[in-house]
Amino acid sequence: METVTKAAAAAVAVLLLLAVAEAAHHRPPRGVTSTYRRKLEASEDMPLDADVFAVPPGRNAPQQVHITLGDQAGTAMTVSWVTVEAEGNSTVLYGRAAGRLDRAAEGTTTRYTFYNYTSGFIHHATLAGLDHATRYYYAVGFGDTVRTFWFTTPPKPGPDTPLRLGLIGDLGQTADSNSTLAHYERHPGHAVLFVGDLSYADKHPLNDGNRWDTWGRFSERSVAYQPWIWTTGNHEVEYAPELGETTPFKPFTHRYPTPHRASGSPEPYWYSVKLGPAHIIVLSSYSAFGKYTPQFKWLEAELTKVDRAVTPWLFISTHVPWYNSNNFHYMEGEPMRAQFERMAVDARVDAVFSGHVHAYERSYRYSNIQYNITDGRCTPVADRRAPVYVVIGDGGNIEGLADELTWPQPAYSAFREYSFGHAVLDIKNRTHAYYAWYRNHDGNKVTADATWLTNRYHMPNHDDSSIVHANI
Numbered sequence: 001m002e003t004v005t006k007a008a009a010a011a012v013a014v015l016l017l018l019a020v021a022e023a024a025h026h027r028p029p030r031g032v033t034s035t036y037r038r039k040l041e042a043s044e045d046m047p048l049d050a051d052v053f054a055v056p057p058g059r060n061a062p063q064q065v066h067i068t069l070g071d072q073a074g075t076a077m078t079v080s081w082v083t084v085e086a087e088g089n090s091t092v093l094y095g096r097a098a099g100r101l102d103r104a105a106e107g108t109t110t111r112y113t114f115y116n117y118t119s120g121f122i123h124h125a126t127l128a129g130l131d132h133a134t135r136y137y138y139a140v141g142f143g144d145t146v147r148t149f150w151f152t153t154p155p156k157p158g159p160d161t162p163l164r165l166g167l168i169g170d171l172g173q174t175a176d177s178n179s180t181l182a183h184y185e186r187h188p189g190h191a192v193l194f195v196g197d198l199s200y201a202d203k204h205p206l207n208d209g210n211r212w213d214t215w216g217r218f219s220e221r222s223v224a225y226q227p228w229i230w231t232t233g234n235h236e237v238e239y240a241p242e243l244g245e246t247t248p249f250k251p252f253t254h255r256y257p258t259p260h261r262a263s264g265s266p267e268p269y270w271y272s273v274k275l276g277p278a279h280i281i282v283l284s285s286y287s288a289f290g291k292y293t294p295q296f297k298w299l300e301a302e303l304t305k306v307d308r309a310v311t312p313w314l315f316i317s318t319h320v321p322w323y324n325s326n327n328f329h330y331m332e333g334e335p336m337r338a339q340f341e342r343m344a345v346d347a348r349v350d351a352v353f354s355g356h357v358h359a360y361e362r363s364y365r366y367s368n369i370q371y372n373i374t375d376g377r378c379t380p381v382a383d384r385r386a387p388v389y390v391v392i393g394d395g396g397n398i399e400g401l402a403d404e405l406t407w408p409q410p411a412y413s414a415f416r417e418y419s420f421g422h423a424v425l426d427i428k429n430r431t432h433a434y435y436a437w438y439r440n441h442d443g444n445k446v447t448a449d450a451t452w453l454t455n456r457y458h459m460p461n462h463d464d465s466s467i468v469h470a471n472i
Contacts, residue, residue, distance in 0.1 A: 028364040028382055028465035031409045034417035034448065036439070043400035045173050045200070045211070046218075052178060053214040058145025060085040062123075064216025064255075065140065066223040067151055068230060069191075070126040072262035073274045074154040077127045077227065079107075080257065081140050082216065084120040092125040094138035098148065101139055103127075112254045115243040117209030124257055132156035149224045154190050155276035159312050159430040163276035164189035167390070167423040169319075169355030170197040170233065172397025173215050176420045176440060180396045181222060183438055183445040184422050191226055191275055195355035196233025196285075196319035200398050201251065207238055212251050230256050231282050232269050233319040233355060248286070258282075263302065270295050272302055277427055279311040283318040285356075289336055299340065303347045308457040312430045314349050316387070321354035323366070323380070323389040325413045328402035329357050342369045345385050348456035350433075351425075355393030358402040359418035360437055362449060363389040364465045366412035380412045384461055388453060396420045396440070414465070415449045431458045 046052065056063050062081040070076030079092050090107035107125025111118065123140070130136060133155045139148040155161040166189040171177050184192075199215035201208055222228075236252040238245065253268060260271035269284035281302060289295045306314055322337035324330060333354070344352065345367050367383035389412075394401075403418045420440040427433040432452060439448040454464040 028411070028414065031364075031411070031413040032415045033405065033409050034415070034419075036417060036419060036448070038401075038419050038441075043174050043176065043396070043398050045204075045398050046175060046178065048210075048214065052218045054217065056145070056147065060088050060141070060144035062088075062141040062145070062147050063220070064213065065147070065149060065220050066216065066228065066256070068227045068257065069154075069259050069273050070128065071259055072272065073157055074132060075128070075130050076259075077130060077136075077151060077153065078124060078257050078259070079105075079127060079138060079140065080122065080124045080255065082120040082122050082213070083141075083144070086144075087121040088144050089142045090123045090125060091142055092127060092138050092140055093142070094127050094136050096134065096136060098137045098150070101137060110254050112250060114209050114238070114245055114251060115206050115240070117206075119209060119251075119254065120213070122254055151225055151227070152190070154227070157274045157276060157310050159277050159310060161276035162429070163278055163427040165275070165278070165425045165427070166192040167195070167353055167392050167425060168192055168395050169195035170358055170393040170397050171219070171395035172197070172200045173211070173218050174396050174398055176396030178218070178396075179440045180420060180422050181219065183440060185222055186445065187424070188222070188226060189424060192222070192228040193280060193315075193317055193353060194228050194230055195317050195353050195392060196231040197235045197355055197393070197395075197397065198233075198252070198256075200235050202235050202238050202240075203398050206243060207240055207245070209251065212255065216255070229273055229280060229282065229317070230258055231317045231319055231355075232284055232286060234286060237286050265298050266294050270298060274311050277311055277430060278313040278315060279306050281314070281316045283316060283336070283340075285318050285320040285333070285336060289339055291339070296339070299343065303343060306347070312455050312457045313427055313433065314347065314457070316344060316349055316352045318352065318354055320356045321389065321391045322352060323363050323412055324357050324391055325361060325406045325410050325416060326357045326359050326391075326402045326418070327404035327406055328359070330406065332356070337368070341367060344387055345369055345383065348385060348460060349387040350453060350456050351388045351390060353390050353392060355391070357391050357393045358397065358399060359391065359416065360394045360421060360449070361391040361416040362414045362437070362451070363412045364414045380410070382411075384463060385456065387456075390423065392423050392437070394420045395422065414451075417448060419448070421448070431455045
């Protein structure tokens, strides 16, 4: 009997060793904290007379022109612009050739006041019936000064359609913001997924609305020519009862429409779009998301509508990160993570993109969904079903960098650095996507972090943390 007992104990010990070895084999590599340190410089908004804020010439010339999807799948585009001297005309002429604008869309006009600021005339018009992957020219300002722009519609939803997606967050309007946008413009994508915090107008006295106007003119050089997909951040809330302003998101809502109705959302702050092989879900960190709320019920329903056979890549954008190892805004995303993470893991979301923290971080695939109050299992664990989490709140805003990292670096953190920059996601086909983060290296564009992602629908058990990646 003693011999049997010893043999059994030995067998158990061997099994435990094998289990430990197996766990170690599947454990992601140790994360990297970058040693790069940018020059210490003040983060200040560019002066009002900066050339990037210049008002376009001509009588009542349209300014702050920008576009976003006008429907869920890219066969409509909403064009927005501002006129200042007079309301002017809200018609958009458009067509496939600059010299033949043979179609027309009639728009609407709105204005708003915020404390002592009154906006210009804000126009919105939706161009419908567009073909995918097609260049269109459009013109606005008829009766005054006509300005002409162009855009290319996104590729048709399909599993192997290549898609290049820019990722920018917390941009603001500083010299660093200008560098970020300039670097992205060198190799732009089909669209930009913007993870929140646009103008930072609320950082100026009395929430200076003129800083919404300067931001609109500054960003026009990109957002007039390709759709930006908007996520709302805390600097869009602008709830200021001390100024008598108690309507959240007031300036943002008037200026930046979203195609929320196309995905059945009752509010413009959470919605979804389909770009080529990607189904992108935008969530609102600053709208109610508890169980039974409109946002919760919408997300629950939306996840059942995702067709991974057509759009195999599934992404979520939300301003406040669910995983973040920076002391700035540390654990602010816990309420939403606790509410939605299991849904994201069960749905095999490929990646979650966030901002808010003014630094960069990419995670391995980890989850923290086992905790049930009594069992104490509340530590994130490696989980191939889970998304990769990317924090990209490093666009260059007036608040500066978040330079206080937590130590030791958590096991879930693959790479982190407090610098300004942007990222690009190149989806190659239904199974592989190449992701790269570009640092604003003292005025230059430097690839500081890059990796391959494998699709959680077609390759659900693949360990993409083992794929060779580069970080400097």
